Amino acid sequence: MRRTTIVVIGLSLVLTAAVTIAAGVGPYRIPPGDVIAAIAARLAGEDGDPNIATVLFRVRLPRIAAAIAVGAALSGAGAAYQNIFRNPLVSPDILGVSAGAGFGAVIGILLGLPVVVIEALGFIGGASSVILVAAVARMLPDRGNVLVLVLAGVVVGSLASAAISFVKIIADPYEQLPMITYWLLGSLSGVRLSDVLVVGPTVVVGLVPLFLLRWRIGVLSLGDDDARALGIDVGRTRVWVIGAATLVTAAVVAISGVIGWVGLMVPHMARLVVGPRFDRLLPAAILMGAIFMVVVDTLARTLARIEIPIGILTALVGGAIFVWLLSRTRLGGWRQP
Amino acid sequence: MSTRLRFEHVTIGNGGRPLVDGIDFDVAAGSVTCVIGPNGVGKTTLFRTLLGLVPPIAGRILLDDRDVATLRRTAIARRIALVPQSYQGDPGHAALDVVIMGRTARIGLFGGPVRQDEVAARRALDDVGMADLAGRPVGLLSGGQRQLVLIARALAQQAEIVVMDEPAASLDVGHRIALLRRVRAMAASGLTLFVSTHEPEQAFEVADRVAVLGPGARFEIGTAEDILTAERLSTLYATDLRLERTVSGRRVLVPAAPGHASLAERGSDAGPVPAGARPTAPMHLKKELET
Numbered sequence: 001m002r003r004t005t006i007v008v009i010g011l012s013l014v015l016t017a018a019v020t021i022a023a024g025v026g027p028y029r030i031p032p033g034d035v036i037a038a039i040a041a042r043l044a045g046e047d048g049d050p051n052i053a054t055v056l057f058r059v060r061l062p063r064i065a066a067a068i069a070v071g072a073a074l075s076g077a078g079a080a081y082q083n084i085f086r087n088p089l090v091s092p093d094i095l096g097v098s099a100g101a102g103f104g105a106v107i108g109i110l111l112g113l114p115v116v117v118i119e120a121l122g123f124i125g126g127a128s129s130v131i132l133v134a135a136v137a138r139m140l141p142d143r144g145n146v147l148v149l150v151l152a153g154v155v156v157g158s159l160a161s162a163a164i165s166f167v168k169i170i171a172d173p174y175e176q177l178p179m180i181t182y183w184l185l186g187s188l189s190g191v192r193l194s195d196v197l198v199v200g201p202t203v204v205v206g207l208v209p210l211f212l213l214r215w216r217i218g219v220l221s222l223g224d225d226d227a228r229a230l231g232i233d234v235g236r237t238r239v240w241v242i243g244a245a246t247l248v249t250a251a252v253v254a255i256s257g258v259i260g261w262v263g264l265m266v267p268h269m270a271r272l273v274v275g276p277r278f279d280r281l282l283p284a285a286i287l288m289g290a291i292f293m294v295v296v297d298t299l300a301r302t303l304a305r306i307e308i309p310i311g312i313l314t315a316l317v318g319g320a321i322f323v324w325l326l327s328r329t330r331l332g333g334w335r336q337p
Numbered sequence: 338m339s340t341r342l343r344f345e346h347v348t349i350g351n352g353g354r355p356l357v358d359g360i361d362f363d364v365a366a367g368s369v370t371c372v373i374g375p376n377g378v379g380k381t382t383l384f385r386t387l388l389g390l391v392p393p394i395a396g397r398i399l400l401d402d403r404d405v406a407t408l409r410r411t412a413i414a415r416r417i418a419l420v421p422q423s424y425q426g427d428p429g430h431a432a433l434d435v436v437i438m439g440r441t442a443r444i445g446l447f448g449g450p451v452r453q454d455e456v457a458a459r460r461a462l463d464d465v466g467m468a469d470l471a472g473r474p475v476g477l478l479s480g481g482q483r484q485l486v487l488i489a490r491a492l493a494q495q496a497e498i499v500v501m502d503e504p505a506a507s508l509d510v511g512h513r514i515a516l517l518r519r520v521r522a523m524a525a526s527g528l529t530l531f532v533s534t535h536e537p538e539q540a541f542e543v544a545d546r547v548a549v550l551g552p553g554a555r556f557e558i559g560t561a562e563d564i565l566t567a568e569r570l571s572t573l574y575a576t577d578l579r580l581e582r583t584v585s586g587r588r589v590l591v592p593a594a595p596g597h598a599s600l601a602e603r604g605s606d607a608g609p610v611p612a613g614a615r616p617t618a619p620m621h622l623k624k625e626l627e628t
Contacts, residue, residue: 215449216441218438228410229418230414230442231414232441233410276429276430
């Protein structure tokens, strides 16, 4: 069996275990055996213990599903961005996509719009950001340099942050402002089943093109001329990939707020396990992202008496890992093996 | 092999700015065409035009009577392979994976490589003598080995035309000689090759024909004997150059340094040359001179 297959099976088992444990952890403890029994009963169409069923199916499992969607989406999008920008240091947040999507979503929250519309606004904001970043980076003389791309992302990201600040000023200080502020720190505490039912399918739809084009995305990492000489329509492929990666990012930003670092860190961890080939990297990154978010979200809701926003936890871990990545990276491009 | 490749009154250029015009010739299957010219004259642009990466400013390139500019990318990639000057991808990729990427035009839009692609890639790596290093990351290979990986990638592509952009540029003398042999062997196996080089002597060794891209947008093509004269090369590189024959009959290009008589003159007029009095030749030519 191929190493990648083994890794994917192993990660799926870890994810299953993490979900089972996470579903049982909380103020109302449920042993893993009871979690499995309750899920099996629900699948068989029977009614289990009503208390357990309420906690599991109305509160915890929707939130865990949201964590899986968020981790999978941000990590898959991050891996895709890193490949097509041929740059190990880009991710949805560094490219300004998260902030742009955040701006779109904040407007949606301000106007009290439904989740689908918040998603759509998030997508428009995120897509505008990534296009703006690519355009700014292209205008600068040293366009191949990773630093230029990162700095362009910083510029566009701070622009979006400024726009978000403006929305905060005009928001209602008693109702909307706390909601927006908390949401910007990134959290899954407000997630409802109906949100998951909108965002989950969007994430799946967005990840499908990345899976279908996995080989071509990998070849894009050779550079434009090489990829075109090998038979790839570079422009069209890139538009599809950016579109899909931005869609999944915007979709999860709409429910979880801005959760940084995941899209940068997780693809790198996946690279360490399965290597840089994108068709192997993508499934590993998606699964590892899902596991990571399930674990972090469980910590966020159980570590302290109050909920810790996830964005704070990922920033703590992510900042350290980013410095470590920088120490192993030539700023001109790909990391040496 | 019945490939017919034809350049019809082609003008090449970058971003609408013409570089060289009047490119008009037929290419025979199984032949090696060397492309020479000073830096920045348009050698790479000529290759990019042939590969359909930039459109010609005028004229057309016909591959079996079809205009390359109208072919789809996969259709071109199945017929024409590129060996780029250097590897620009992720240094973490294993050599084998880079070679498998050569199969892309034969992999479906939504597919990935299958066993057959891996077999073809391993065979190509074996052909260039790199089978042992298939699993090694490209970043850990030497410049010469990396070049071989890129050649293997072109072989795995199974295109009948292979375009090599200054393949010898970063190679040491041993690898350079091996490369020229490989170019001949590839042509002998029926491939049609284009090779650009900064060292016109190499054209004598491998080229069936030499294309010269000169300053002032001149294009000339012919056999190495006809085209590579000392006068033309001196004009081309804006340096006073002299073509000399070594004892074994090979031609080398040397600067016509004032105060130094050429080897040929000494050889014919002054008898045997004392070892210490030989004119200074570049390091990689010295070995040749002494054999």
